[in-house]
Amino acid sequence: MKIPPSEACQVLDDRGVLKRHRQDHSARIIEHVNDLIGGVMPADLEEFYKERIYQVADFLAVSPIWNDHVGWRTDDSLVTRLLRAQAVPLFWDGCGSLYGLDLTVGESTPGVYFFDHEDEFARPRWATxxxxxxxxxxLAEHDQALDEGRAAGWELSIDPDIDKCSRAPALWLA
Known part of the structure; x- marks a missing residue:
């Protein structure tokens, strides 16, 4: 289901679960990430960086951090960590694993997948x-869904296409 990141961010802002970086270095970040991934990034990723997302609920975003005094504060390997699996990291899960955006050529609306640190981020484990x-x-509903004990597949009420992702099944099907 194609939901633009800017629309999702507006919903998350209204709910009070979105934190943003104070300064806007998005143009510099977009150029830097394009160089690191060796091509033109998907439009959704560019829009994600323009939103200056720092955190959604308890999940910290993964993006390069620029400092006007010292330059890049983030090691490039953080951005390139998922490249061998054809993805770019978006968020930490809080336990060392990553959520990453699919960079597979040909996906007009790339999906987001969970990459497990236990297999060294080798492949997407499930669609997120x-x-x-x-x-x-x-992501904003994740912890609440766990606390409430929602049934497997609750994600379909928000994203009816999650079980159609091409690289890995949805969590309840994995």
Whole structure:
């Protein structure tokens, strides 16, 4: 389900679960990430960086951090960590694993997947959003869904296309 990241961010802002970086270095970040991934990034990723996302609920975003006094404060390997699996990191899960946006050529609306640190991020383990915007909305609900003991597949109420992601099944099907 194509939900633009900007629309998802507006919903998350209204709910009070979105924190942003104070300064806007998005143009510099977009150029830097394009250089690191060796091509033109998907439009959703560019929009994600323009939103200056620092945190959604308890999940910290993964993006390069620029400091006007010292330059890049983030090691390039953080951005390139998922490249061998054709993805770019978006968020930490809080336990060392990553959520990453699919960079597979040909995906007009790239999905978001969970990459486990236990297999050194070798492949996507399960789908976490059929688009970046849908993923952001699901991420904001993640911990609450666990606390409430929601049934497997609750994600379909927010992202009806999550079980159609091409690289890995949805969590309840994995």
């Amino acid at each position: 959003g059929s688009s970046l915007g849908a993923f952001l909305l699901l």
